[in-house]
Amino acid sequence: MLAAAREQASADAYCQGDIDDLPLADASVDGVWSNLAVQWSSDLRTALQQFLRVTRPGGNVLFSTLLDGSLQEVHQAWAALDGRRHANRFLSAAQCADAAEGLALHATQEVITLHFPSALSAMRSLKGIGATHLHDGRSNTLLTRQQLAQLEQCWPQDAHGYRLSYHLMYGVLQK
Numbered sequence: 001m002l003a004a005a006r007e008q009a010s011a012d013a014y015c016q017g018d019i020d021d022l023p024l025a026d027a028s029v030d031g032v033w034s035n036l037a038v039q040w041s042s043d044l045r046t047a048l049q050q051f052l053r054v055t056r057p058g059g060n061v062l063f064s065t066l067l068d069g070s071l072q073e074v075h076q077a078w079a080a081l082d083g084r085r086h087a088n089r090f091l092s093a094a095q096c097a098d099a100a101e102g103l104a105l106h107a108t109q110e111v112i113t114l115h116f117p118s119a120l121s122a123m124r125s126l127k128g129i130g131a132t133h134l135h136d137g138r139s140n141t142l143l144t145r146q147q148l149a150q151l152e153q154c155w156p157q158d159a160h161g162y163r164l165s166y167h168l169m170y171g172v173l174q175k
Contacts, residue, residue, distance in 0.1 A: 020046045024054040031055060034063040039090055044099035052103065052175050061173040067109065068092040069167040073156045074126070077119065080154040081147060087126075096169055106172045115161035119152045122164045 002014050017023040019034075019041045032051040041047035044065075051061040067090050074087040091099070093109060100107075116122040143151075156163050 020050060022050045022054050026053055027056045029054050029056065029059070031059045032061045032063075034061075036064055036066065038063050038065045039088075044091060044096060048100055048103060048105075048173065052173060055175045057175055059175050061171075061175070063171045065096065065169050065171070066090045067096070067167040067169050069111075070165065071126075072165055073122070073163050077151050077155040081150055090167075093169060096171070100171070100173070103173055108170050110168045110170070111165060112168065113163055113165045115158075115163060117161055119155040119162050120148060122155070122162050125164065 002016055005011060006014060015023060019037060020043060032055055034047075034051065038044055038047050048061070048063075051063070055061055070090050071087040075085070078084065078087075093107075096107070097105065114122075114125070116125065152162075
C-alpha cells in the first residue's frame with residue numbers, strides 16, 4: 001500500500017506501522033482517516049484509542065469498517081460446497097459500539113450491494129481490493145470448473161446479477 005501511495009505521490013510523508021501501536025508521537029496529527037483498515041486490528045478499542053492518542057485536541061478521527069453481514073453471499077455459496085470459511089467475519093455494530101464505549105462515537109451504517117455477471121467476477125473483485133486474506137488462513141487448493149459451476153448455482157443472485165454485499169459503518173470521533 002505504501003508503494004502504491006508513493007507512486008501516486010499522494011502524501012508528503014509515509015510511515016509504516018501497526019494500527020494497534022502507531023509509531024507517532026502523542027497529539028502529532030490534526031486528524032486520522034482510516035478507510036476499511038480497522039477490521040484488521042486485533043482489538044478495535046485499542047486502534048481507536050491509538051487514533052485519538054496521536055490526534056491533536058480539536059482534531060477528528062474518521063474511519064470506516066466492515067460489519068457483520070458483509071460478504072454474506074460468499075459465506076452462503078461456499079457453505080453449500082465445502083462448509084469451510086472463504087471470507088472473514090466482521091464485528092457487529094453492537095460490538096463496534098462496545099469497543100468505542102466512552103469515546104463519544106458518532107456512527108452511521110450503510111449496506112452497499114454490488115452486482116456481477118458471474119460468481120467468478122465477484123470473487124475477482126474481492127481479490128482486486130485485497131480482501132482475500134483470511135484471519136484463519138486459506139487453503140492452497142485451486143478451484144475446479146466443477147466447483148465453479150456449483151458455486152455459481154449456490155451464489156445469491158437477482159435480476160441484476162450475482163450479488164456481493166458490504167455492510168459498512170462510518171465512525172467519527174472528536175478529540
